[in-house]
Amino acid sequence: MASALPLQNILSCPAHVLPDIVQTPIDVSQKPYKAPTRILIIGAGVFGLSTALSLSQRPEFAQTTITILDRSPETGVFPSRDASSIDSSRIIRPDYADPSYAKLASEAQARWRETEIGRDGRYTESGFILAADAGPLMREDGSPTGIAYAKKSWVNAMALAQAEGRPLSSVRLMAGAKRLARVTGVGEFADWGYLNDASGWADAEASMGWFYEQVIETGRVTFVNGTVESLETNEAERKVTGARLKDGSTISADLVITAAGAWTPTLIDLSSQAIATGQVLGYIDLTEEEQKKLEDIPVILNLTTGFFVIPPRNRVLKVARHAFGYLNPKTPSQAPLGIPGSEKSTVKPISQPFTHIDDPSLSIPEEGERSLREGLRRLIPWPELQERPFSRTRLCWYTDTATGDWIIDYHPYWQGLFVATGGSGHAFKFLPIIGDKVVDCIMGHCPIEFQQKWKWKAVDDIEKAIVTQDGSRGGEPGLILEDEFKRVSKDK
Template sequence: MPTTDIIVLGLGAMGSAAAYHLARRGVRVLGIEQYTPAHAQGSSHGRSRVIREAYFEHPDYVPLIQRAYELWRGLEREAGERLLVMTGGLMIGPESGVLVRGALTSARAHRLPYELITAEEVQRRFPPFRLQPSTVAVQEPNAGVLFPEACVRAHLDGAAAAGAALHFEESVRQWKASGDRVEVTTSRGTYTAARLVITAGPWAPPVLRDLGLPLQVERNVMYWFTPLRNGETFAPERFPIYICEYRKDAFFYGFPALPDGSVKVAHHHSGELCTPETIRRDVDADEVARMRALLAARLPDASGDLRQTATCMYTNTPDGHFIIDRHPGWSNVTIACGFSGHGFKFASVVGEVLADLALEGRTRHRIALFRLARFA
């Protein structure tokens, strides 16, 4: 007899959401996670994550993020805890740059509300910014901040309430599949099920070694500063989330102040490749200095005392788009990986998609952009 109906490997952002949606559909779910709930070892932590609608990466993301908003708000009501704060957003850069051009393309394709504003107008509306006159920004109202640890815990709590069995601090040794069953061996034992969902984050390359996926894991650093002055101007009701293309194809992003008054900023892609075993967790003085230099030129009031740093991992695909598909060799194995540093905001809808694929083999959501066949 199978241990359960379906096993979910990895209970970070995507796995917790998958377990939640599967359990709510009445199937027996076993979730397995090598660390504690909402841990800080992978890609689903950091106290705040951007959510935005005018998606510069590709217009096909927009319907998914719209559904993700619906699901986050439903989860928020269910959990009785605030998971999302709307602040509006700015996509800042040269008008010909990939960020502004892509945001405009998505906004116009889906008739989203937005304004294209000058650097002078950005500074009038949001005084902390200091921008070059040639810079413009796409301002959108439907953007804000997700609280990642709370989001993961809410999905886990909801999955458990719906009957899922969730195992933590249990590492996976191997998995194998046949036509009608899967078998997963862990540090505690062996489990069988009819289906398997693999949401392994930066551990995906070894877990999915048989597929030879073109994935690269990248170390990225997050920084929290106390504003040097005018801290009240960074309050969430006065200051938006933002991404800034400060030179061609190079970005940093940031947030309004957290409740403790700190302001979080980070590079989007740092270029230092790693594995979960080799990632450098310390942050050196040169890295802090580079971030301070960016802030000095564009957000000088933000660069006060350094409060905290933390590292996370991006799992990148060559084209920057996700992988969400059924395993080409085993129709009872569904995989989601390669979220390339911009996946967390989609976790609520990715969980729904994974439940669809695992149980029905199809989904109503448009996910052609994420199919494995593009790497064939």
């Protein structure tokens, strides 16, 4: 793992003494690679769609047939409308406490800024305020807090500005709640933060639609609607040979790439590596006057609370909570694919997404709505907004890992099985480049700085609850979705 400076030095680092986060070791190894004849990608979200496009463009895979299988119930609609990537907006920023992700996000942002994907309103460089409440740098368990993450990110953001030839004034420190409120023109939403002029947001649904069209135009990729019941295996050869769908049909492949987002743990045993968590989103309709007042604000994120807002478009304001989220443990009809003979292969409850596709009348729990209201009061304390009903709410499902690192690696036991998941609520911004990184890893050329971060990890305590403790989450860990719904019913 690349490291900038010890925490105590980072927080007092002068602007002219910055960690070098742009010098990346180059993997010069030239391992021979033989492309499979047939590749099946399960999932048409960020990982799956971008991987398909990259595969179609690599000469090594010129003779490979590529199929994407997605659980979307609507024929010809990819990905499913309840995928986490199908939304009005997502934050695009290189503002990371981890220098490796900061550099990678800067690479992705250059694509958003300079290429076709970011045009026609799909990308807006509004500026971004990363902030936190005052408090200790570490939690009792030794994990960093939001203020620690924000201050590390500030140093890395300055280093990137310097490397990219931007003035350091493009990353402006804003200590104090009143100064933050004065600069943004909204509420006193945090105690410390900084503004990065070079960050912004993307229209997520429109960007996914554009990417889908790019994949279609290659003429190389076949799209199939269907839900996977299980992965097909040849146990004698310890090989995954394809997927069996719930309608009884099968799709065979020489390499299966599972990129099913929060549904991946129901297909492959990822015990204590990744878990599905439900995050709350709320949308409020604005007047034309309110739209004009807010459309030029920067994206605002308070890491201590997890609350964030993105500048409204088309008179709709989104307020959300980037938190530990809800768990939804349910026993699947059969165990996900594990290692034969391992206790991990037994059928046990797994947190599974529950969306408006499952129940069209679904709304977020009352706890979530109260929390969003609280966040709105701090972020935009206009009296006229406080009691205005949400025009709609949504549960967005992350695939969380304990460190926030993705899983991009071959399965350690089953041949012919590659895993690309664990987005942990921050993968979307990498849409323009993440497929290239996945294909690099498939070919045995994982970027050196991510070899340990993205590898399949053995975990000793399989009962450990997974929460992303990198300082980027707010709220309370361990909330159970069903309990929150029952609590509302009981209160009523």
